[in-house]
Amino acid sequence: MGRIGQKLGIDFVVSTGDNFYENGLKGVTDPSFLQSFSNIYTAKSLQKQWFSVLGNHDYRGDTLAQLSPLLRKIDTRWLCLRSFVVNAEIVEIFFVDTTPFVEDYFRDPEGHTYDWRGVEPNRKRYISNMLSDIESEMKESRAKWKIVVGHHSIRSVGHHGDTRGLVRKLLPLLQAYNVDLYINGHDHCLEHISDSKSTIQFLTSGGGSKAWRGDIKRIDKDDVKFFYDGQGFMSAQFTQGHVEIAFYDIYGKVLHKWVRSKQFHSDI
Template sequence: MAVFCKESMVMFLLVASFSISYCSSATRLKKIDHSAKDNGNLRFLVVGDWGRKGDYNQSVVAFQMGRIGEKLDIDFVVSTGDNFYTNGLTGEDDRNFLESFSNVYKAKSLQTLWYTVLGNHDYRGDALAQLSPYLRKIDSRWICLRSFIINAAEIAEIFMVDTTPFVKEYFVETEHTYDWRNVMPQKTYTQNLLNDLENALSESTAKWKIVVGHHAIRSVGHHGDTNELVERLLPILRAYDVDLYMNGHDHCLEHISDTESPIQFLTSGAGSKAWRGDVKGLNNEEMKFFYDGQGFMSVQLTPTHVEIEFYDVFGKVLHRWSRSKHLLHSII
């Protein structure tokens, strides 16, 4: 039996508050228009690597997300993938969806749209189940597509990118089985995605350009840099003046500045199980912040200003970074 959120009227308004359309003929990425609040600000939370039925402090992180979400009056939540452990969902009726999502993120402030990408653990299950509109009948907050664009109140465009098919090792390892339906051939899929992303970025007139994927471009955590993204995705981000790249995959919180552009690499993959002490090196000037415990991140945007905050399981602000476009300098 389908289980709906208690705030049924809120959910009805949420469904009415956004629409899905296509970009111009130059790109095949779907675009979701998310309406703005009257104050002209945009605020959202970012969390990744979370779906463990409340265990490994997932419920504690969710509680703090609800508290901060209420304080900031957030517009939506972004999930950076690995939504359901250990091996994604088994199908559309898998109770893990309720036990790891609907029953955990119950705070009133979190009864808003969740824009979600797939992670590598999601591909180990029925990837198409997470993409199915059926899940929105169970919980109408759930918006999960492979790659798409959030047109956020004309302040920002957030480009959600399906990064798992870029990673070559997933196609040769034998320990796990991946759901590559609608992805193969891999080279064609990834090249088409890059072409679509480049076209969309070239057309964007947003004040802020944000790209979200599951895998890190730069990280000092367990997995480190994703070489395929460094080689193929990073040059596009630099060429089209992307401001922020957000990811999960490494179970930590971190902030690294690019050496050749204004891009900030922001990891928010600490939604549940964290990897204490699993660090590849912190001694470089580009590393602004690293924390190997659980937590999440908030983003506050105006047309001219962005502020990022990282929080731990107690809701304490661990790191804050901001930039004003008209001032052309950062405050760290």
């Protein structure tokens, strides 16, 4: 990852959640922050800003610790917020806190304890406000490319599959505001699904931890452009009218590449 980062001259890194496995952080002084982040990503090319969202495993620990500015004092690269927007000039990235959309975590937590501070006692209002804020930001956006990043998948053939709450509530916004890419983690694989009903590309980059599960729900040859049940990562490069996505294995070998160009009309 460090070698590819140097080759591409990356501007920043995006983490799709489950930042600290298996049960998040115990607090701001938890040594896991150094052991699983600062002391791991030491390559010179990775000394850039990291933008992170929370995953369901992060919610099983001290959620507020990961959001705390105290961690940024320990490692200035770290930035994790619930939902936020990054304006990277021609690209605008909308980060979404997807874990509260999954009803099963509230109804049947399977013996796990979740830290819902900031979400409960009114989960529905939390989600409604978040969607309203996202829509407002998308309405104002003049970026050439729009990307949405969340932990859970909207479309996936991996172990977890599609996330029903996101399909119902978030996907319509992506379609209405012509989002180009939806990038997620959660499923421990690398995956590219092209939506036949729109121009949205669904990209799973969850190959940073567990992998090789051998658990594929279904294969739709028309939509699934790539699936790799192993460890790895992805990159995204943008110009005004061009995007190039690449998936890599842990050795930096390109496993899949996707390129698209599109025309933009001047507002003048």
